[in-house]
Amino acid sequence: MNPTPETNPSSAPFGPQEERSHSLVLISGLVTTVLTLLGIYVLDARTDFHIMGLYANYILPVGAILVGVAASSGYGLASWFSGIKITRSLLWLVLVLQLAAYFAAQYIEFNSRHLVHLRDGTPVGFIEYFDATARAFAWKQNDGSPGNPMGAWGYAFRGLEILGFAAGGLIVPLVLRKKPYCQACQRYMRTRQLGLVPASVPVKKVKKSDAAGLAAYEAEQQQAFDRGKQTVETLQQHAAGAKTTDFQKILAELETGKKQTAKLPRRFNLQLVHCNRCYAGQFVVKQLVGQGKQLKQTDFSSTELHSEFARSICQ
Numbered sequence: 001m002n003p004t005p006e007t008n009p010s011s012a013p014f015g016p017q018e019e020r021s022h023s024l025v026l027i028s029g030l031v032t033t034v035l036t037l038l039g040i041y042v043l044d045a046r047t048d049f050h051i052m053g054l055y056a057n058y059i060l061p062v063g064a065i066l067v068g069v070a071a072s073s074g075y076g077l078a079s080w081f082s083g084i085k086i087t088r089s090l091l092w093l094v095l096v097l098q099l100a101a102y103f104a105a106q107y108i109e110f111n112s113r114h115l116v117h118l119r120d121g122t123p124v125g126f127i128e129y130f131d132a133t134a135r136a137f138a139w140k141q142n143d144g145s146p147g148n149p150m151g152a153w154g155y156a157f158r159g160l161e162i163l164g165f166a167a168g169g170l171i172v173p174l175v176l177r178k179k180p181y182c183q184a185c186q187r188y189m190r191t192r193q194l195g196l197v198p199a200s201v202p203v204k205k206v207k208k209s210d211a212a213g214l215a216a217y218e219a220e221q222q223q224a225f226d227r228g229k230q231t232v233e234t235l236q237q238h239a240a241g242a243k244t245t246d247f248q249k250i251l252a253e254l255e256t257g258k259k260q261t262a263k264l265p266r267r268f269n270l271q272l273v274h275c276n277r278c279y280a281g282q283f284v285v286k287q288l289v290g291q292g293k294q295l296k297q298t299d300f301s302s303t304e305l306h307s308e309f310a311r312s313i314c315q
């Protein structure tokens with residue numbers, strides 16, 4: 001039996017719309033790419049600051065990555081605001097366009113210089129120019145003077161620069177690809193913070209030699225964790241059963257101790273992830289351990305919600 005076009009799921013509902021929407025993302029990305037490269041060109045021409053040549057520890061092309069992020073920002077912005085999902089094929093396309101943009105910028109710069117050979121006045125070719133600039137790569141000395149050209153090694157740094165620019169361009173689209181998405185409404189879901197649940201007692205200094213004290217402290221921590229887990233499980237039951245009043249009563253109780261809870265070494269973060277059109281969504285719990293730079297976040301649980309429940313929590 002041959003599938004008719006209407007019943008073929010891969011070509012049926014989203015075909016033409018996806019094409020139309022992808023082009024919006026692509027056009028926005030190309031606009032920010034052109035603007036960014038124009039900015040770099042002006043910066044290079046007017047000042048002594050060459051952002052593309054900015055490296056951390058001589059190996060990480062920070063400047064190229066930053067420029068790549070700026071150039072590709074239009075892809076991400078258009079996707080976020082229009083709700084057009086970043087697909088795998090779109091990611092590949094962004095990568096190809098970033099590479100094309102890099103070489104286009106090189107070519108435009110080359111073309112604007114009208115270079116000729118000194119010996120006979122014949123025009124310099126683009127490949128010749130690209131080779132010469134790659135080989136001329138040199139680290140700026142501490143006193144500000146240029147160092148020795150690196151020759152063939154210059155290609156390694158040119159390669160890092162191209163890689164940084166292309167990979168930098170994928171950062172924002174990749175982050176968006178991980179975001180929760182409502183397939184039915186074709187838009188990204190929103191995340192709303194609902195509160196924190198204590199999962200430990202405050203940090204206490206116990207001497208290493210005090211074995212009994214350490215054991216007691218450990219038991220106290222375990223009890224606090226179990227209590228927190230119990231609260232989370234109760235919330236999950238209320239959420240799954242769409243018991244809005246009971247759910248919100250617990251949230252209100254948690255709200256009163258929120259400041260102290262935030263300071264604890266371990267706590268649960270409660271989130272409502274929902275589509276703000278159809279209110280499909282999940283009750284998501286994450287475990288937070290540590291503070292500040294040492295903060296570690298892990299997924300703890302996720303409960304599917306009735307749209308009526310998500311809507312009532314949002315109001």
Ligand SMILES: [Zn+2]
Nearest residue numbers: 182185275278
């Ligand atoms: Zn939706």
